[in-house]
Amino acid sequence: MARYRSFRDLDWPLLIISLIISTLGVLQIYSATHGDTPWRNAWWKQIIYILVGLGLMWLTTSVDYHTLLGQVPILYTLSVIGLIATVAVGNVVFHARRWIHVFGMSFQISEFVKLVIILMVARYLSELKSDEVSPRDLLKLGGLVAVPVALVYYQPDLGTAVTCVSVLAAGILLAGLRWQYIAAIALVCALAMPVGWYFIKDYQRARFLTFRDPSLDPRGAGYQVIQSKIAIGHGGIWGAGLTKGTQTQLRFLPAAHNDLIFSGFAEEHGFVGVVVALGLYFLLLMQIVQNAQTAPDRAGMYICMGVAALLLCHLLVNVGMVAGDMPLTGIPLPLMSAGGSITMSVFVMLGLVNNVRLRRFVS
Amino acid sequence: MPPIDPENQSKHSPPSRLFRDDTRFALGRIAVFQYLAVVIFVFLIGGFWVLQIRDGDFNKELAERNRIKTVPLLAPRGKILDRDGRVIVDNHSAFALTLSRETLKPEHIAAIAEGLQNIKAEEIRALVARAESRRVAKYVPLVIKQDLTPAELAFVESHADPDTFPEMELIDKQSRLYPHGGLAAHVIGYVGEVSEVELNSAEFAKYSQGEIVGKEGLERQYNDLLTGVNGQRRVVVDSMGREHGRPIENKDFTPGNNLQLTLDLDLQSVAELAMEGRRGAVVALDPRNGEVLAMVSHPAFDPNLFTGRIRAADWNELINNPESPLMNRAIQAQFAPGSTFKTIVTIAGLETGLLEPSTTVNCPGGATFYGHYFKCDEVHGTVDLHRAIVHSCDTFFFTVGNRIGIDHIAEYAELAGIGKKTGIDLPNEKDGLMPSQRWKLHVKREKWYAGETISVAIGQGAVTVTPIQLASAVGGLVSGGVWYKPHLVKNAHIDPPRRADLHPENVATIVSGMCGVVNEGGTGASAAIPGLEICGKTGTAQRISNDLAKSNKALGLAMRDNGWFVGFAPRENPEIIIVALWEGSGKGALSAPIVRDVIKAYFDKKARLARPGPAQLSLFAEPSR
Numbered sequence: 001m002a003r004y005r006s007f008r009d010l011d012w013p014l015l016i017i018s019l020i021i022s023t024l025g026v027l028q029i030y031s032a033t034h035g036d037t038p039w040r041n042a043w044w045k046q047i048i049y050i051l052v053g054l055g056l057m058w059l060t061t062s063v064d065y066h067t068l069l070g071q072v073p074i075l076y077t078l079s080v081i082g083l084i085a086t087v088a089v090g091n092v093v094f095h096a097r098r099w100i101h102v103f104g105m106s107f108q109i110s111e112f113v114k115l116v117i118i119l120m121v122a123r124y125l126s127e128l129k130s131d132e133v134s135p136r137d138l139l140k141l142g143g144l145v146a147v148p149v150a151l152v153y154y155q156p157d158l159g160t161a162v163t164c165v166s167v168l169a170a171g172i173l174l175a176g177l178r179w180q181y182i183a184a185i186a187l188v189c190a191l192a193m194p195v196g197w198y199f200i201k202d203y204q205r206a207r208f209l210t211f212r213d214p215s216l217d218p219r220g221a222g223y224q225v226i227q228s229k230i231a232i233g234h235g236g237i238w239g240a241g242l243t244k245g246t247q248t249q250l251r252f253l254p255a256a257h258n259d260l261i262f263s264g265f266a267e268e269h270g271f272v273g274v275v276v277a278l279g280l281y282f283l284l285l286m287q288i289v290q291n292a293q294t295a296p297d298r299a300g301m302y303i304c305m306g307v308a309a310l311l312l313c314h315l316l317v318n319v320g321m322v323a324g325d326m327p328l329t330g331i332p333l334p335l336m337s338a339g340g341s342i343t344m345s346v347f348v349m350l351g352l353v354n355n356v357r358l359r360r361f362v363s
Numbered sequence: 364m365p366p367i368d369p370e371n372q373s374k375h376s377p378p379s380r381l382f383r384d385d386t387r388f389a390l391g392r393i394a395v396f397q398y399l400a401v402v403i404f405v406f407l408i409g410g411f412w413v414l415q416i417r418d419g420d421f422n423k424e425l426a427e428r429n430r431i432k433t434v435p436l437l438a439p440r441g442k443i444l445d446r447d448g449r450v451i452v453d454n455h456s457a458f459a460l461t462l463s464r465e466t467l468k469p470e471h472i473a474a475i476a477e478g479l480q481n482i483k484a485e486e487i488r489a490l491v492a493r494a495e496s497r498r499v500a501k502y503v504p505l506v507i508k509q510d511l512t513p514a515e516l517a518f519v520e521s522h523a524d525p526d527t528f529p530e531m532e533l534i535d536k537q538s539r540l541y542p543h544g545g546l547a548a549h550v551i552g553y554v555g556e557v558s559e560v561e562l563n564s565a566e567f568a569k570y571s572q573g574e575i576v577g578k579e580g581l582e583r584q585y586n587d588l589l590t591g592v593n594g595q596r597r598v599v600v601d602s603m604g605r606e607h608g609r610p611i612e613n614k615d616f617t618p619g620n621n622l623q624l625t626l627d628l629d630l631q632s633v634a635e636l637a638m639e640g641r642r643g644a645v646v647a648l649d650p651r652n653g654e655v656l657a658m659v660s661h662p663a664f665d666p667n668l669f670t671g672r673i674r675a676a677d678w679n680e681l682i683n684n685p686e687s688p689l690m691n692r693a694i695q696a697q698f699a700p701g702s703t704f705k706t707i708v709t710i711a712g713l714e715t716g717l718l719e720p721s722t723t724v725n726c727p728g729g730a731t732f733y734g735h736y737f738k739c740d741e742v743h744g745t746v747d748l749h750r751a752i753v754h755s756c757d758t759f760f761f762t763v764g765n766r767i768g769i770d771h772i773a774e775y776a777e778l779a780g781i782g783k784k785t786g787i788d789l790p791n792e793k794d795g796l797m798p799s800q801r802w803k804l805h806v807k808r809e810k811w812y813a814g815e816t817i818s819v820a821i822g823q824g825a826v827t828v829t830p831i832q833l834a835s836a837v838g839g840l841v842s843g844g845v846w847y848k849p850h851l852v853k854n855a856h857i858d859p860p861r862r863a864d865l866h867p868e869n870v871a872t873i874v875s876g877m878c879g880v881v882n883e884g885g886t887g888a889s890a891a892i893p894g895l896e897i898c899g900k901t902g903t904a905q906r907i908s909n910d911l912a913k914s915n916k917a918l919g920l921a922m923r924d925n926g927w928f929v930g931f932a933p934r935e936n937p938e939i940i941i942v943a944l945w946e947g948s949g950k951g952a953l954s955a956p957i958v959r960d961v962i963k964a965y966f967d968k969k970a971r972l973a974r975p976g977p978a979q980l981s982l983f984a985e986p987s988r
Contacts, residue, residue: 233422250601271415323410
């Protein structure tokens with residue numbers, strides 16, 4: 001299959017846009033962590049993650065995605081085992097077990113799970129004989145997705161769980177679902193909300209309440225939201241300049257190099273910088289969607305759209321969170337936030353998109 | 364059961380044309396996804412537009428407040444020095460506790476109050492509420508406790524971290540210290556936190572809550588002068604409260620002005636010692652310019668109790684004490700002057716010509732006027748004016764007082780300043796009272812009875828004076844009729860004196876009589892010092908009538924006569940005049956040694972300073988810088 005691959009055929013606009021965004025991320029990580037901080041090495045570590053990510057991307061394109069789809073049962077089993085292991089022996093960081101230590105490195109299994117879910121949804125939906133998802137298939141696929149999602153939620157990692165569900169939702173809507181079923185699901189969700197209120201964890205409830213009114217607990221749960229909004233507002237139109245944002249530099253902004261990186265970016269680069277960065281993300285998404293439109297088959301289309309849906313959901317949840325439009329869920333911003341697992345998994349997703357693209361001329 | 368079994372894999376590989384064409388069915392739905400993405404991006408950018416552009420200025424201000432901490436730099440009050448520059452009132456380093464209202468959590472207040480002493484959670488809440496109602500800016504720290512004790516300091520230092528009570532902050536300040544304790548306590552007064560009532564008065568309008576102001580005495584009189592101008596430091600801090608870089612603003616405080624008094628610590632201490640354990644007052648003036656050299660009121664209090672906030676127990680003890688230790692008797696005690704008043708009656712008689720030095724009266728131990736018998740202390744026989752002053756013969760003054768009449772007496776008494784405030788630079792001076800026909804008609808709406816003049820002629824009846832008033836009146840009189848306003852601050856502007864055209868020979872007659880009181884075996888003989896011409900006049904003033912004292916022994920004992928002595932020296936051009944009031948001593952003669960001690964200290968010091976060689980101030984070490 002190697003004969004299908006050539007650098008020339010890669011999606012270069014997609015690559016260039018993702019590398020520009022990654023560069024903005026590295027600069028922002030440097031700005032938020034330089035000086036005497038425990039994370040002062042984060043910026044060059046991030047460069048390494050990006051380089052490793054590019055390598056993984058290339059590696060991902062080397063295996064035909066149909067072969068990958070064939071391995072879904074094994075990948076699925078591995079991911080569920082990995083999640084159970086994380087819950088059992090994972091490291092507790094910020095009250096959540098999300099990382100697992102292997103060979104002296106920590107991995108976030110849930111990032112791997114995202115990839116598996118994209119592939120699994122793509123395979124299941126591409127095997128449907130009709131242009132409509134039957135209730136039976138809906139339940140089957142929903143059940144399959146629910147197992148890892150429930151384990152991720154149990155870590156607890158509500159944000160990642162939500163992004164996984166977005167892949168399922170996007171896939172099903174693309175595959176076609178009668179509007180009656182959509183209405184029924186919406187109704188069930190609406191009814192389930194008050195019940196769910198009693199099942200979510202106390203800190204999540206507090207986060208939701210402080211999302212509605214951050215002043216309820218300005219030093220506690222509301223602190224991040226308040227400081228993040230102040231930081232963004234402090235940026236104004238043009239921003240305070242790289243390494244000049246007081247909220248970021250004086251550490252009023254917590255987690256300014258990972259989950260809240262975009263509010264530090266907004267403080268230092270202003271509204272103009274925000275529009276440019278979000279514009280780049282939009283172009284990135286549209287480029288992925290374009291690959292879906294030109295995909296050689298349903299499976300490839302579902303893979304690309306799964307990646308697009310997941311990234312869009314990530315953006316909405318993270319950027320909406322820092323601007324106070326969404327409750328705090330604690331997920332990173334793809335390509336910008338510091339972190340090995342997320343960065344590498346995003347590049348693998350871009351590898352999947354390229355994989356589909358490279359095979360579109362096969363006849 | 365996994366729905367994807369390995370057999371199905373064959374369907375995908377190799378891909379067929381059928382699948383490829385198949386993606387078209389979803390193109391419309393992909394377009395929906397694109398529109399959804401547009402909506403989401405517009406929604407996100409809209410959120411940033413609100414935060415960065417619409418509310419940008421507001422958020423910028425919040426960020427500024429976040430990072431800028433305002434630290435007040437409290438100006439120390441000026442020191443108070445004696446006439447030789449020795450420190451009477453000083454400051455010492457102390458810590459005050461402030462709360463930041465920006466980070467204050469209401470539920471912390473109870474725990475913070477627990478760690479402090481003598482302050483309740485409700486009081487802190489009241490302070491916070493008051494600051495809210497006065498619209499004090501939120502970033503201005505609220506002083507809740509002055510002068511922390513070591514235990515309180517330890518509590519604050521161990522709990523002010525970001526995780527416990529980050530709203531607590533210590534500030535350095537200079538706190539009032541009265542190193543001599545109760546010495547001249549009434550003159551100095553005391554300081555304390557400005558009260559709500561005071562804040563609403565014009566006098567303290569420019570002060571703000573939590574500030575320390577003078578409450579009594581000179582501390583209050585010269586509060587504006589003594590109070591410095593606070594500075595402030597604005598620094599950039601990070602989220603942990605650590606300072607970064609150089610301060611944005613560093614406005615240092617301007618300390619309050621020092622106040623140099625006319626008081627002489629040496630004389631003051633001698634007078635304080637002489638009054639130890641006694642109730643009364645001593646006032647020493649320089650009649651040549653009105654400077655107050657010593658002013659004592661006993662019993663006294665320790666002004667150190669008041670700095671910051673006085674403990675309720677201490678306060679109750681002070682205000683419930685029947686001897687009223689907070690009262691400054693030197694300017695507030697209004698008592699009948701007794702025989703010291705005879706000096707005033709004499710000048711009234713001599714100046715009006717109704718009394719001659721040669722006038723004689725026979726004293727058989729009393730006399731009857733208007734149907735009443737008025738008793739004299741002794742049988743003096745035939746006395747002239749000089750002997751009448753020396754031996755304080757009441758019969759003589761009954762007779763001449765009756766002849767002079769109340770209005771002449773009142774005229775000269777008022778000229779000397781009896782019955783009105785001297786205008787000394789202390790708050791709450793009392794008037795005393797000089798009765799006259801007009802006064803009786805206006806105030807009491809009654810006619811003056813001639814019999815009342817008889818009592819007034821010996822300083823009894825309605826006439827009352829304060830010690831400062833008596834010192835000023837007699838001092839000006841024996842200086843030839845020049846009355847300077849008594850004052851406590853040195854180098855201050857001196858008002859031109861009140862002058863009266865008294866005949867020098869009349870003044871000399873009185874001075875000669877007063878000299879005889881001390882040096883010719885008169886009533887004030889115990890004030891005599893060999894080699895010094897001390898002059899004076901005793902006064903034993905009744906507070907209740909003899910009849911009442913006899914019928915009620917207990918009351919008679921409690922209301923024993925007040926002993927006055929007014930003395931000055933030297934005979935010509937007096938330099939110092941002293942009034943000693945010993946309440947309930949029973950005899951004026953007992954007050955004479957008090958005056959003698961102070962006069963002796965004055966002339967001893969004068970002689971010591973006149974000697975060649977380095978000046979020795981004695982008692983109190985080095986003059987302060």
